Amino acid sequence: MKKILSTMAVLAAIGSALPAHAADKKVMMPIAGAMEDNGAKERLGDSIKFYFGTQKTPKVLEKRGSDQTSQKTNAFAKSDQAVCHWAFLSAMLALQKRAQEVGADAVINITSNYKNIPYSSETDFECHVGNVVGGVALKGDFVRLAGGKK
Known part of the structure; x- marks a missing residue:
């Protein structure tokens, strides 16, 4: 019984120490690099156009709504780049799916929004x-653009 209690005490101590050692590192990554990895360009195709930050777009004919997504992935024993590129692709696929659902042909003003703190960039994501x-x-x-498909 003593052995079980001491084992439980050790496990409890280890468990309570884990959150203190958990990392939450902010990494800024180039969008272009993420779009070149994991077959992102092919998987996203060209049916929905994506515009980051304040990138110039064709004339917006109609706004079909706004949304946000937060995508997580396993980071154990993976490089920051591998983790970030995979989570970025997952987030882009979620935005694409929502755009298709609302009949949009583009997603504009795409910004990072970690913990609801916006970060806008034409070249990087958080x-x-x-x-x-x-x-x-x-x-x-989510919008319909001039010159886009109907």
Whole structure:
């Protein structure tokens, strides 16, 4: 019984120490690099156009709503780049799916939105990596653009 109690005490001590050692590192990554990895360009295709930050877009004919997504992935024993690129692709696929659902042909004003703190860039996105999990949060506006498909 003593052995069981001491084992439980050790496990409890280890368990309570884990959160103190958990990392939450902010990593800024180039969008272009993420779009070149994991077959992102092919998987996203060209049916929905994506515009980051304040990138110039064709004339917006109609706004179809806004949304955000927060995508997580396993970070255990993976590089920050691998984690961030995978979570970015997952977030982009979620925005694409929502755009298709609302009949949009583009997602504009895409910004990072980790813990609801916006970060706008035409070239980079924000990713957070921990010891076990990494994630990317994005938000954007779904629109129909002039010259887009009907």
